[in-house]
Amino acid sequence: MGYRKGYFKKDGTYVQPHFTKTGSKSYSGKNNGCLVLILITMTIGFAISCSDSSDSSNSNCPTKTCGDFKTQGQVQSTFDSNRSCYKNLDNDNDGIACENLPKNNQNQ
Structure with a gap:
């Protein structure tokens, strides 16, 4: 501000x-640093909240591995019941879970 005689x-x-106001009516360069800091903080916060919400949908899933089953049929029925929950049972994403297990109890 300036003083007008x-x-x-x-x-x-x-x-x-x-x-009188002698400065520019646009945003000054001094406040741009704060604005950038606020935008970065909001972006990081949003990213964290989105990643937390996607992980919480699978938090109710029991942890199962191929070693928890005796046959491939048992694993496949469990995998087919909830593919998003048991996605770790199908490593190559071909829709067949634990392909290395025997097909049924007679093969053991």
């Missing part, structure tokens, strides 16, 4: 001295 107009009237 009083002056006389051409018609003889006196204008009182007053403070």
Whole structure:
């Protein structure tokens, strides 16, 4: 802000001295750092909240491995019941879970 001195107009009237705004009406460079910091903080917070919500959907899934089953048929029926929950049972993503296990109890 600047101080404007009083002056006389051409018609003889006196204008009182007053403070005037001398800066630009746009955002100043001093505040841009705070704005960038706020945007970065919000972006990181949003990313964390999204990753937490996607992990919480699978938190109710029991942890199963191929060693927990005796036959491939048992694993396949469990895998087919909830593919998103038991996605670790199908390592090559071909839709067949634990391919190395025997097909049924007779093969053991």
